[in-house]
Amino acid sequence: MLGGPGGPPAVAAPRPLTVQARSAPVSLEQMTALADAAAAVGPPGLRRGTHVRSWSLGIIDDGPPVTLPEERVVRSNPDDSRTEVVVVTDPGHPGRPVLTDDGETPHLVSDGQVLSRTTYPPSWSDATPEAWPPHGAAPPGTGQLLDLVRELIGHWTLGACESAALVRLLADAEGVRPAGRVTDRVRHTCTTSPAPGAC
Template identity: 55%
Template sequence: MADELDLLRAADPVPADHPRLGDGPLDQRAERLLADLRREPPARRRVRWPRTGPGVRPRPAWALLAAVVAVTLSLVVGGTATTPALAAPRPLVVRADATPVSLAELARRARADAAAGAQALRKGTHVQSWSLAMSEDKAPITLPEERIVRWKTDGSHTELVVATDPTRPGRPVLRDDADGPPLVEDGHVVSRRTYPRSWSDAPPQSPPPRDATRLRAWLREAASEPDGLGTGELLDAVELLLDHWTLGARESAALAELLAGTEGLRPAGQVTDRLGRAGLAYTYEARGLAHLLIMDPRTGAVLGLETTFTRADPAYGVRAGDVMEYSAWMR
C-alpha cells in the first residue's frame, strides 16, 4: 500500500492554486458530497465500476487508490462462481434500420424543432438511473432509482430520490441502505433534501450555450478536461450536463450538432428505452466499453445513455455484455 500512497501524495490532486478550487459557493455536487460526509457511512456504497483493465486508458495517479480498493472487492465478487448482479438490467436490444438516420440528419431535425420555438431550458433534472453498488462482504447489486432536482428563483433547490424501477412497476425495489431492509416498496423515498441558495457562473452551474462550438468548450470546462474531449469523455460530459440541466430545444439542437461532428459515433438503429420511449441509437466502443446513446427521432434530444462491458474482466467480476450504468432523462 505504501507505493500507492506515495503516488497519491505526489499527484497532489487538490493543488492550492487550482482555478476551480478557490473560495466560493459550493455547487450542487459539492453540497451533496458534504451532506453525505456529515452522515454515518453506509455499509454499501454506490459506485461506478473502475475504468481499468485490458485496453483501458490509464487513469491519473491519484486514481490508483480507488483501483486498489476495487481489486480488494474483486476477491469477493470475482472468480468462476460469480453470479450476475441482482436486479441488473439487460442491455437494450437495438433493431437495425434499413436506412439508418445519421447524426447530421438528426441535427437538422433538431434545428427545425428549435426554430418552431418549442421547449425552454430549465435548471434541474429528472432522471431514472441504474447503477452498481459494491461492498466487501456482499455481491454487487444494481440499484434503480429516480432523482428529481428542482431549482427555485431564490437560488435554492430541492432533491428528491425515490427507489423505483419502471421495468418492474409495483414490485418491491432492491435497496441496501445501512439500517434499512433489502427490499422496499416501489416509490420508497430514499432521501428528500433542500439546499440553501447557491450561485455559480462556472459550468456545469452556468447555463449551457446554444451553439456547438461554445457548448464543446462549456463541456470541457464542466468535465475538467483542459486538454480536450475525446468521444468517450464527451459522452461522460453529456451525462454531467443532463444531470444538471433539462435542455430546451435550442440547447438540444446545439448538442445534436456537436455530436454529429464527433468521431466514432455511428448509427445503430431503433431502440425502445427503459421508459418505453422510441429512440434512435448511436454507438461508440473503446477501451473495453460500449456506449449506447439514445436520441429522440423527432427533436434530437438525448433520452438516455447506456454503458456496457464489451469483454469479460474476471478481476472485477464482470462479463461481456454486463451493464455498467444506465440513465434515462425526462422533462
C-alpha cells in the same frame, strides 16, 4: 476479489457497450433532421436542474443480486437553494417491490416510494440560476466538446431547441460518427434512459 502482490490490480468495471449485430446506424443528417422536427413542436426552455433515472446493485444473503432503480429530480430555487427528490421506481416492472439499503439493514420498499426529499442551501460553487451554460470564444475540439456536453446535461434540463442545437453540434464534430444500435445496461436491466440530446 483478492490478488497477489505481482498480479494486476482488481477493478470492478462494466464491460463496454457493444454495437448490436446487423443494426443499421442512423446517419447524423437523419438525427439532425429528427431533432429539428422535434424542436418545432417540443417543449421550449432551458431549466437548471436534472431529472435522471439510475440504478445500483444490492446483494442479499439468500437470493440473486437485486437492482435498486431510482428516479431523481433536482431543481434550483430562486434563492439559489436546490431541492432534490428521490423516488424508487422501476418502469420496466411497475408495482414490484425493490431492495434498498437505507437504514441499518437492507429491506424491500414499494414501487413509487419517496426515499428522500432534501433541500440544500445555496453553495458558493453553484452558478446563479440566471447564469447560462458555459461557452467559449473559440470552437472546442471534439474531446473538449464531449466533456462540455457531460457537464451541461449534468446540471441543466434541455428544452427541444437546445436538444436540437446539441445534436447539430455533435453531428458537426470531427471524428463523431454513428456506429449502430446499442443496448443501454440501465435500460435493459431496470428502466429507460433517453439518450443525451434526443428530443
